[in-house]
Each structure stands twice: as C-alpha cells, then as structure tokens.
Amino acid sequence: MRLRPYQQRVSLNLPATAAGLKQAEQEAKIIAAQLIQHTFDWRQYGVLEGRLRQMDLPQTLEAFEHYFFNQPHRVHASTRTTWQKAYAPYLRKLAAIAQAQPHLSLAEAIYAAVRSTPANSRSRQVCCTALGALAEFCT
Secondary structure, X not given: OOOOOOOOOOOOOOOOOHHHHHHHHHHXXXXXXXXXXXXXOHHHHOHHXXXXXXXXXXXXXXXXXXXXXXXXXXXXXXXXXXHHHHHHHHXXXXXXXXXXXXXXXXXXXXXXXXHOOOOOOXXXXXXXXXXXXXXXHHO
C-alpha cells in the first residue's frame, strides 16, 4: 500500500465516441473538484470494494487505519488518542477473534467482538462505534 498520493486510472467503461469523450471530460472535472475539496471516494467507482475483498483482515485493518488518519476532518491532536483508546483495542479484539475462529465471516467476527463486551455498557457503545466505522469502510 502506498502512503503518498500517486496518479491512478479510473475506468468509466464509456464508449470510444465523441459523446463518451465528452462524458469522460465531465467526470474528470468532477473528480478534480472532489480531490481539491478532499471529498473523493474510490468506493464511488467500485475500486476500493474490489481491493478490500482481496485483502485479508490484517490488511483491511491497516487500510482502515490509513483511511482513519487521512480524513480531512481528522487534523486535531486528539485523533491519535481517539484511535489508540477507542478504535485500536476493539480492532485488536476483532483480529484475535477472527484468528481464533477463522471459519467466521467478517460480519460474524464483528458480532462476536461486540458480544464480548458487557451489555448496556460504555465499552460496548465504543466498540459498536469503532466496528461500525470499520464495517462502513468495508462497504
């Protein structure tokens, strides 16, 4: 995984016609604006989904961590603390459960990680926030 920005190709599956070229140019302008505003998301193009499905859980967790720290709204000093205190413990728990029970799907492992926290507790609430963010990242 590259940590620095680099040029990518985006397949739009457009015909090689004048109309297709015009549509591709419009899409390029939209992507350029999204990049400037830090709102571009590969999931709109189905690329990240395919890559995530090819990754094992440790790679997915690494990609999620990279994603977490590179969100434009996460520029505060508290971001690292939030990760270390609210996300990392539950992601480690998820990884341990998935390693101990490799037959579980990711959804089943997430459910097991949530169930391993006390019901109606702050720790379960934080666990659900962290693993919910991971699940959203993966979809």
